[in-house]
Amino acid sequence: MHTLPEAKGPVPDLPEAALPALPPAQPDWALFLDIDGTLIEHADHPEGVTIPTRMPDMLVALQQALGGAVALVSGRTIDWMDRRFAPARLAASGQHGAEIRLAPDAPSVPITIPKWRQPLEHTLVRELAAWPGVFIEHKPLSLAVHFRAVPEWSDAIMDKVVELGRGFDDGVEFLKGRFVIEVRPAGHTKGTAVEQFMRTSIFAGRRPVFVGDDVTDEDGFRAVRAAGGLAVAIGPRPTTQADHRLATPADVRHWLDQIPQMLEPAAT
Numbered sequence: 001m002h003t004l005p006e007a008k009g010p011v012p013d014l015p016e017a018a019l020p021a022l023p024p025a026q027p028d029w030a031l032f033l034d035i036d037g038t039l040i041e042h043a044d045h046p047e048g049v050t051i052p053t054r055m056p057d058m059l060v061a062l063q064q065a066l067g068g069a070v071a072l073v074s075g076r077t078i079d080w081m082d083r084r085f086a087p088a089r090l091a092a093s094g095q096h097g098a099e100i101r102l103a104p105d106a107p108s109v110p111i112t113i114p115k116w117r118q119p120l121e122h123t124l125v126r127e128l129a130a131w132p133g134v135f136i137e138h139k140p141l142s143l144a145v146h147f148r149a150v151p152e153w154s155d156a157i158m159d160k161v162v163e164l165g166r167g168f169d170d171g172v173e174f175l176k177g178r179f180v181i182e183v184r185p186a187g188h189t190k191g192t193a194v195e196q197f198m199r200t201s202i203f204a205g206r207r208p209v210f211v212g213d214d215v216t217d218e219d220g221f222r223a224v225r226a227a228g229g230l231a232v233a234i235g236p237r238p239t240t241q242a243d244h245r246l247a248t249p250a251d252v253r254h255w256l257d258q259i260p261q262m263l264e265p266a267a268t
């Protein structure tokens with residue numbers, strides 16, 4: 001018999017820190033784009049999101065304007081990105097760096113399926129069945145424990161997941177994002193993905209700009225700043241690493257939409 005914890009009430013967002021306005025985009029930028037909460041608005045369920053109809057054209061125009069140096073870097077799978085953003089196809093890293101496609105026409109390279117993946121999944125499914133409003137998203141190389149419907153249990157769910165994960169291979173990492181616990185392979189992050197992209201001919205020598213909204217984006221922020229680039233935080237989540245901030249995914253799309261025009265050589 002499971003005893004559910006007492007509800008504590010939702011955790012409020014901290015006030016948005018004032019940061020300088022974004023500088024004009026430059027032709028030598030390399031863009032790294034998070035998806036949920038950055039390119040698209042959140043929804044109650046991972047499959048409930050709406051992809052604006054302009055999104056594929058917008059991404060293709062950005063690729064063309066930046067010599068192909070645009071990558072999607074997400075907790076989602078690359079397969080999901082290809083399906084939902086078709087016909088756009090970009091360089092991409094999925095499942096928090098556990099899979100990577102270094103160029104649009106290159107193959108996706110996944111890490112080996114971690115040993116903990118299946119047994120931990122079975123344990124989480126069994127033990128979390130008693131928690132109403134909590135569900136598990138099954139991805140090939142990682143898991144996501146979603147609790148958007150019961151944010152008041154955020155700490156209790158994290159404690160439970162960590163307790164259940166104790167004793168599994170130490171190659172597993174638990175990271176609490178906004179209304180989600182990402183259960184992911186240790187040693188692979190959005191930051192390691194950025195570093196790999198920056199070593200390829202498409203991205204090398206460019207100034208990396210990472211745009212993201214959640215705690216898993218901090219690794220991307222660190223990586224681009226270490227390479228002299230810019231971190232752009234989306235939404236109200238507090239971060240000490242952002243250079244700039246935009247309030248919403250709609251603001252992000254508006255900004256990205258303008259970049260190709262900004263970079264067009266002036267007509268003579």
Ligand SMILES: O=P(O)(O)OC[C@H]1O[C@H](O[C@H]2O[C@H](CO)[C@@H](O)[C@H](O)[C@H]2O)[C@H](O)[C@@H](O)[C@@H]1O
Pocket residue numbers: 034035036037041042043044045046047049073074075076137144146147148177178179180182214216
């Ligand atoms: O790295 P991201 O591109 O931001 O992806 C992070 C996770 O996003 C998805 O979950 C989040 O978005 C859902 C849809 O809005 C929302 O219902 C959920 O509460 C959020 O946590 C996705 O389902 C995960 O696989 C990603 O890891």
Ligand SMILES: [Mg+2]
Pocket residue numbers: 034035036037038212213214
């Ligand atoms: Mg996100």
